Amino acid sequence: MAAALAGGRPPVVLDVRWALGVTDGREQHRAGHVPGAVYVDLETELAAPPSAAAGRHPLPDPADLQAAARRWGVRADRPVVVYDAVGGTSAARAWWLLRWAGHEDVRILDGGLAAWRAAGHALDAGEVRPEPGDVVVTPGGMPVLDADGAAGLATSGVLLDARAGERYRGEVEPVDPRAGHVPGAVSAPTTDNLAADGTFLDPVALRARFAALGVVDPGREPGAARPTVGVYCGSGVTAAHEVAALATLGVDAALYAGSWSQWSNDPARPAAP
Structure with a gap:
């Protein structure tokens, strides 16, 4: 990214520092950020x-997202890099x-x-105030599931639960009103996509991880049918990371945006222990 920033067509860089229950992302950004990076507030933008x-993090209205993305300086002809x-x-979440x-x-x-620092x-x-962008938001570029679609995938395809294992198993539920998981969903904590240094696992390890979870990579298994894959988490944030991990392997997964919080x-939706 450093080379790209020094080039003739530098990317727009977005700082999306956020964690559940942590509200000082903007202060962290002001204290130190990648040069030129614009702070993005996950909760409000x-x-x-x-x-x-x-749910706790519904998809934003397209007009609101377009206005926010233009404030960040996002342009149709410029690449975007996001980090946290x-x-x-x-x-x-911003990537998705x-x-x-x-x-x-x-x-x-x-x-x-x-x-970046390593x-x-x-x-x-300090603050970064970019020139306004011109991006036009046209929804539909990534597949989305509703609750009925997630329920269907849990039996007809592969529905991955990206939350921590103890939440999937219903041992704890710190945020949402009921513990458990969508019946038929497979536990696949998104943190297991990462190595100890916070980078993605190498492609061989990622492919093996998802193959063990029932996700077939047709590029590696000629003739095999690719199952339909969906992902959810607590509120549609960390599930986007699992969608990204799958995308690196050429697997197009759908996001259940409402996730477990929806x-x-x-009460009409069953919760499996």
């Missing part, structure tokens, strides 16, 4: 207001949304801010 009916300080698990919105050249900085690159401090608020 990458999601619509929460509700029991739609948690292995890409929050930055992937911008691709859903029709921007094809969006990437995640592998290893995030820690990798490579010896400097940070800047499912568990509907």
Whole structure:
């Protein structure tokens, strides 16, 4: 990314520092960020207001997302790189949304801010106010599931639950109203996509991980049918990281945007232990 920033067509860089229950992302950005990176507020810019009916991080209204992306300086003819300080698990939400919105050249900085610093690159401090962008949001660039679609995939394809294993098993539920998981879903914690340094596992290890979970890579197994794959998490944030991991292997997975926060608020939806 350092070479790209020094080139003639530098990417727009977005800082998406966020973690569940942590609200000081903007202060962290002001203290030190990749030069030129614009801070993006996940709670207010990458999601619509929460509700029991739609979940904790519903997809934003396209017009609101377009206005936000233009504030960030996103342009139709410029690539975008997103990063965070948690292995890409929050930055992937911006990656997914911008691709859903029709921007094809969006990437995640592998290893995030820690990798940037480990490579010896400097940070800047203070606010970043870019020139307004011109991106036009056209939803539909990434597949999306609703609750019925997620339920169907759990029996007809592969539905991956990207939350921590103890939440999948119903041992704890720190945020949502009911514990458990979508019946038929497979536990696949998104953090297991990462090495100890916060970078993605190498492609061989990732492919083996998802093959063990029932996700077939047709490029590696000629003649095998690719199952339909969907991913959910607590509220549609870390599941986007799993969609990104699958994308590196050529697997197009659908995101259940409402995720467990929507499912568990509907008493008509069963919860498996």
